[in-house]
Amino acid sequence: MKHxxxxxxxxxxxxxxxxxxxxxxxxxxxxxxxxFGIACLMLGEVFYQIDKRISKK
Structure with missing residues (x-):
């Protein structure tokens, strides 16, 4: 499920x-x-935090 x-x-x-x-x-x-560059940096951090939460489960 994690994958x-x-x-x-x-x-x-x-x-x-x-x-x-x-x-x-x-x-x-x-x-x-x-x-666009600033939005990508901010969204990258958001998606990184979500990925960390998914990986912990």
């Missing part, structure tokens, strides 16, 4: 990252690239 949870988390992270990239990066704008 399924981690796989599901990976799929969700990829969908969220792809969606953010699609919305924020349709063309080259430095400000939007910065926002």
């Amino acid at each position: 399924f949870g981690r796989l599901l988390l990976l799929v969700i992270a990829m969908v969220v990252g792809g969606g953010l990239g699609y919305m924020l990066l349709p063309d080259f704008e430095p400000l939007k690239m910065g926002v």
Whole structure:
């Protein structure tokens, strides 16, 4: 069950990252690239904490 949870988390992270990239990066704008980078860093930490909780179970 732990592997399924981690796989599901990976799929969700990829969908969220792809969606953010699609919305924020349709063309080259430095400000939007910065926002995308910051959002990825913050979401990466969130997904890392969720993964730690899944791994403990």
